[in-house]
Amino acid sequence: MNALAIAVDNxxxxxxxxxxxxxxxxxxxxxxxxxxxxxxxAAAPLEALLGIDANNADLLSRxxxxxxxxxxxxxxxxxxxxxxxMYGGQVSLGVGIAATLLGAxxxxxxxxxxxxxxxxxxxxxMRFTDGIIAxxxxxxxxxxxxxxxxxxxxxxxxxxxxxxxxxxxxxxxxLIDWTRIARLVRAxxxxxxxxxxxxxxxxxxxxxxxxxLRSVLPNVIAPIxxxxxxxxxxxxxxxxxxxxxxxxxxPPTPSWGxxxxxAQELVATAPMLAIYPGLLIFITVIAVNFIGDGxxxxxxxxxx
Amino acid sequence: MFFLRRLLGMAIxxxxxSFVVYGLIGLMPGDPIDLMVMSNPGITAADADRLRAxxxxxxxxxxxxxxxxxAALQGDFGFSRVYAQPVLDIIGPALWQxxxxxxxxxxxxxxxxxxxxxxxxxxxxxxxxxxVSFISFAGISLPSFWLALILILTFAVWLGWLPASGMGRxxxxxxxxxxxxxxxxxxxxxxxxxxxxxxxxxxxLIETLRMDFIRTARAKxxxxxxxxxxxxxxxxxxxxxxxxxMNFGTLFSGALITETMFAQRGLGKTIYDAILxxxxxxxxxxxxxxxxxxxxxxxxADLACAWLDPRISVI
Amino acid sequence: xxxxxSVKDLTISFPVGRVNLFTxxxxxxxxxxxxxxxxxxxxxxxxxxxxxxxxxxxxxxIAGLYKAPKGAISFRGQDILxxxxxxxxxxxxxxxxxxxxPFSSLDPRMTVSEILSDPLKxxxxxxxxxxxxxxxxxxxxxxxxxxxxNRHPHEFSGxxxxxxxxxxxxxxxxxxxxxxxxxxxxxxxxxSQVLNLLGALKRQRGLxxxxxxxxxxxxxxxxxxxxxxxxxxxxxxxxxxxxxAAPRHPYTQGLLAAVPRIGHRRRRxxxxxGDLPGPLAIPSGCGFHPRxxxxxxxxxxxxxxxxxxxxxxxxxxxxxxxxxAL
Ligand SMILES: Nc1ncnc2c1ncn2[C@@H]1O[C@H](COP(=O)(O)OP(=O)(O)OP(=O)(O)O)[C@@H](O)[C@H]1O
Ligand code: SF4
Ligand SMILES: [Mg+2]
Numbered sequence: 001m002n003a004l005a006i007a008v009d010n011x012x013x014x015x016x017x018x019x020x021x022x023x024x025x026x027x028x029x030x031x032x033x034x035x036x037x038x039x040x041x042a043a044a045p046l047e048a049l050l051g052i053d054a055n056n057a058d059l060l061s062r063x064x065x066x067x068x069x070x071x072x073x074x075x076x077x078x079x080x081x082x083x084x085x086m087y088g089g090q091v092s093l094g095v096g097i098a099a100t101l102l103g104a105x106x107x108x109x110x111x112x113x114x115x116x117x118x119x120x121x122x123x124x125x126m127r128f129t130d131g132i133i134a135x136x137x138x139x140x141x142x143x144x145x146x147x148x149x150x151x152x153x154x155x156x157x158x159x160x161x162x163x164x165x166x167x168x169x170x171x172x173x174x175l176i177d178w179t180r181i182a183r184l185v186r187a188x189x190x191x192x193x194x195x196x197x198x199x200x201x202x203x204x205x206x207x208x209x210x211x212x213l214r215s216v217l218p219n220v221i222a223p224i225x226x227x228x229x230x231x232x233x234x235x236x237x238x239x240x241x242x243x244x245x246x247x248x249x250x251p252p253t254p255s256w257g258x259x260x261x262x263a264q265e266l267v268a269t270a271p272m273l274a275i276y277p278g279l280l281i282f283i284t285v286i287a288v289n290f291i292g293d294g295x296x297x298x299x300x301x302x303x304x
Numbered sequence: 305m306f307f308l309r310r311l312l313g314m315a316i317x318x319x320x321x322s323f324v325v326y327g328l329i330g331l332m333p334g335d336p337i338d339l340m341v342m343s344n345p346g347i348t349a350a351d352a353d354r355l356r357a358x359x360x361x362x363x364x365x366x367x368x369x370x371x372x373x374x375a376a377l378q379g380d381f382g383f384s385r386v387y388a389q390p391v392l393d394i395i396g397p398a399l400w401q402x403x404x405x406x407x408x409x410x411x412x413x414x415x416x417x418x419x420x421x422x423x424x425x426x427x428x429x430x431x432x433x434x435x436v437s438f439i440s441f442a443g444i445s446l447p448s449f450w451l452a453l454i455l456i457l458t459f460a461v462w463l464g465w466l467p468a469s470g471m472g473r474x475x476x477x478x479x480x481x482x483x484x485x486x487x488x489x490x491x492x493x494x495x496x497x498x499x500x501x502x503x504x505x506x507x508x509l510i511e512t513l514r515m516d517f518i519r520t521a522r523a524k525x526x527x528x529x530x531x532x533x534x535x536x537x538x539x540x541x542x543x544x545x546x547x548x549x550m551n552f553g554t555l556f557s558g559a560l561i562t563e564t565m566f567a568q569r570g571l572g573k574t575i576y577d578a579i580l581x582x583x584x585x586x587x588x589x590x591x592x593x594x595x596x597x598x599x600x601x602x603x604x605a606d607l608a609c610a611w612l613d614p615r616i617s618v619i
Numbered sequence: 620x621x622x623x624x625s626v627k628d629l630t631i632s633f634p635v636g637r638v639n640l641f642t643x644x645x646x647x648x649x650x651x652x653x654x655x656x657x658x659x660x661x662x663x664x665x666x667x668x669x670x671x672x673x674x675x676x677x678x679x680x681i682a683g684l685y686k687a688p689k690g691a692i693s694f695r696g697q698d699i700l701x702x703x704x705x706x707x708x709x710x711x712x713x714x715x716x717x718x719x720x721p722f723s724s725l726d727p728r729m730t731v732s733e734i735l736s737d738p739l740k741x742x743x744x745x746x747x748x749x750x751x752x753x754x755x756x757x758x759x760x761x762x763x764x765x766x767x768x769n770r771h772p773h774e775f776s777g778x779x780x781x782x783x784x785x786x787x788x789x790x791x792x793x794x795x796x797x798x799x800x801x802x803x804x805x806x807x808x809x810x811s812q813v814l815n816l817l818g819a820l821k822r823q824r825g826l827x828x829x830x831x832x833x834x835x836x837x838x839x840x841x842x843x844x845x846x847x848x849x850x851x852x853x854x855x856x857x858x859x860x861x862x863x864a865a866p867r868h869p870y871t872q873g874l875l876a877a878v879p880r881i882g883h884r885r886r887r888x889x890x891x892x893g894d895l896p897g898p899l900a901i902p903s904g905c906g907f908h909p910r911x912x913x914x915x916x917x918x919x920x921x922x923x924x925x926x927x928x929x930x931x932x933x934x935x936x937x938x939x940x941x942x943x944a945l
Contacts, residue, residue: 138557139575148333196724203716204738205708218728278450286445
């Protein structure tokens with residue numbers, strides 16, 4: 001009985017999954033993304049297996065070619081390229097997912113507030129959102145990333161640490177990537193707040209917070225998922241370019257962006273050092289975008 | 305009325321932006337007086353304090369911002385620390401350089417995107433459509449700095465056909481001499497830009513082709529390519545312009561990347577260098593000009609749309 | 620006898636369109652205007668009228684769904700539009716609502732048990748064990764089996780869903796239930812079952828209903844008194860039998876004439892002709908004059924007051940000629 005009820009209740013999700021699966025590009029995107037995640041997570045085990053230390057600079061083996069333990073050779077400081085690419089993947093994907101989720105929290109809050117309360121608050125919040133969307137965001141991000149954390153009262157040690165650079169880039173990207181999610185959540189909230197089950201909850205005495213969390217939010221999950229999947233790609237690109245420009249993840253912690261830091265000068269001597277990280281970014285983002293596109297179709301209410 | 309409201313909105317955005325960035329700059333590494341002290345060992349601690357008072361750095365943020373704003377409204381945007389020139393003298397040529405880059409990109413990518421959109425929309429789901437859609441996704445997903453790197457590697461390092469960077473030597477500044485330097489940056493920006501625009505053009509066209517007047521034209525026996533050209537293209541073009549208008553900010557971000565990669569002194573690179581070099585006044589004003597240009601771009605795109613599509617009335 | 624619920628001069632407008640840049644105002648739809656009526660304990664007042672005349676809006680205002688309606692609504696003599704935050708929920712509990720469309724009034728993501736226990740939880744009624752018992756009790760009272768509770772709304776038919784919605788409305792132990800066209804979304808075959816359920820619950824619990832409907836047969840079956848609305852205003856209100864037997868307002872007469880099967884004296888006049896004017900263009904004088912077969916000059920100039928005309932003091936009508944022999 002119970003199992004049946006749950007199975008039936010999952011029907012919309014099963015339908016969506018079936019529609020998603022039919023989309024071959026989206027499905028391959030998903031496979032590629034899973035493979036990339038496995039690739040990144042395999043860094044530490046592989047490092048141990050090969051008995052090398054990817055952070056260990058060894059100037060004697062700069063630019064050395066492949067070998068039995070260094071499958072993709074060495075970089076300009078003699079570090080193992082493959083393992084650093086794998087660790088870089090953890091950082092790049094980690095920043096991407098964390099900043100998208102944090103941005104989603106901001107976007108959901110703003111979208112719910114604007115859509116549910118409407119009126120002047122809605123007008124104000126949406127003007128604000130449109131204003132942010134129109135701005136040239138990269139220079140703004142650079143300004144935010146250039147802030148000296150010690151002037152905000154953090155210790156100098158923390159400010160220089162790569163943990164700080166991780167949190168900072170997650171935070172500043174989240175500060176600008178919420179807009180799309182906010183607009184989608186607002187639009188869905190607007191339509192849901194007039195639905196009779198929400199009115200019924202109000203009549204029965206439920207407070208605003210309870211209604212938002214229990215009646216509205218669960219019913220806007222689908223558009224949120226679609227929006228997040230579409231935002232993730234651009235977030236990964238933002239992390240890459242900021243780290244590349246020296247405003248993101250601080251070396252020696254590798255990210256796919258900052259592994260390209262020196263690539264421009266080295267492009268003639270060691271082109272592969274410039275090609276690998278960029279190729280990984282490209283493959284990741286295109287996979288994510290294919291997934292996002294597939295989710296959009298699969299979650300399209302007109303198809304339900 | 306609409307026009308006035310837009311201008312008012314722009315003014316508000318610029319004001320808010322200038323205040324926020326002005327405040328953020330106070331949080332950037334280095335203190336202007338310290339920087340002066342560093343570059344001139346003759347300055348004593350007492351001098352430094354006097355300087356601080358002179359630049360009213362000891363006053364609260366809002367007061368300082370007020371002074372700055374009043375001066376700025378009178379056209380005095382202050383000096384660049386690094387270049388020791390009025391910032392406007394630096395921003396002028398940079399703005400012109402960026403405008404060239406962006407304008408070329410816009411023209412080329414609008415034409416290409418419309419053409420690709422038409423090719424896709426003729427047979428949605430067909431082979432060409434699949435290919436175009438793949439290209440669009442690739443364009444959206446390419447990190448443009450890396451694309452620039454690959455283009456440099458291919459055309460400057462390996463093939464040696466084009467210069468890797470710079471804007472031309474003083475002697476060969478004529479348009480053609482200059483154009484050689486623009487080929488790779490514009491290519492980069494077009495590729496980065498075209499994916500999103502094409503997807504938009506395609507869906508707008510498919511929508512249009514479903515609309516009634518097109519069906520009527522078809523029913524009257526007009527041939528397919530003719531129908532698409534007569535009715536589809538204007539519609540596709542106006543939606544291309546809409547999406548370009550909405551994405552001016554993104555375009556400028558792209559310009560920052562390409563200018564930095566190809567060492568072209570446009571507005572984007574000016575901002576980037578200014579922040580790296582602690583030249584904050586220059587960074588602030590350049591960023592405001594970039595924002596202003598972006599907003600003007602949005603507005604122009606809206607006006608162009610209204611002009612192309614009589615159904616939308618914006619004024 | 621003081622009324623359980625008393626509505627006085629209730630007026631509700633919705634701003635529509637853009638703010639006028641010169642005056643700073645927006646145009647407004649007056650969905651409900653100067654509506655007054657009382658409901659006694661245990662009484663069912665039916666609210667009838669054409670689509671768009673403001674029935675739902677009035678019902679929702681009484682259920683507390685609009686922020687600041689004009690006029691006054693009092694429950695047991697207490698003004699409920701201006702309650703302090705603290706007591707709002709306890710007073711409001713007494714007025715619950717059943718919605719028109721049971722397909723959208725139940726949250727698709729909740730189980731029936733959650734749907735029924737939520738009102739108890741938010742009102743702080745009982746501990747977990749008590750809530751479980753009451754929920755089982757409720758589902759039994761509306762005639763559904765206990766295993767309904769673990770299932771989701773989409774597994775039920777319209778009639779079953781409406782029973783669930785009724786159970787939810789009953790959960791906080793209300794004294795008045797606003798039932799907004801509770802039958803109109805249901806198959807004809809189940810309409811009478813739900814109607815009988817409503818009647819039985821009323822008798823068992825001594826409930827009052829504001830029963831919104833345009834099904835005059837159902838109204839005749841369940842109502843004690845009937846109020847007729849037209850373009851946001853009450854045009855007639857009377858005891859059920861008086862209204863069905865001798866309607867005084869031409870609009871009511873037209874409504875009843877459209878339903879011959881009730882079996883009362885067949886009217887000679889045919890249906891009301893013409894279209895309902897838009898809510899933004901309410902006619903001057905008597906709102907009904909463009910469609911009224913009896914309209915005279917005065918009807919265009921002066922709005923008739925809602926008042927008693929002859930004999931029956933509880934029979935009010937808003938027509939200049941309601942007192943004349945028809
Ligand atoms: N939120 C709103 N905003 C603007 N106008 C509204 C709103 N709600 C209702 N209206 C308008 O108020 C008028 C009365 O609507 P209401 O729903 O109360 O009518 P009704 O008598 O219940 O009709 P029906 O029989 O179709 O349910 C209608 O003209 C409607 O368009
Ligand atoms: S007042 Fe006049 S128009 Fe209105 S209902 Fe009576 S007779 Fe008709
Ligand atoms: Mg209604």
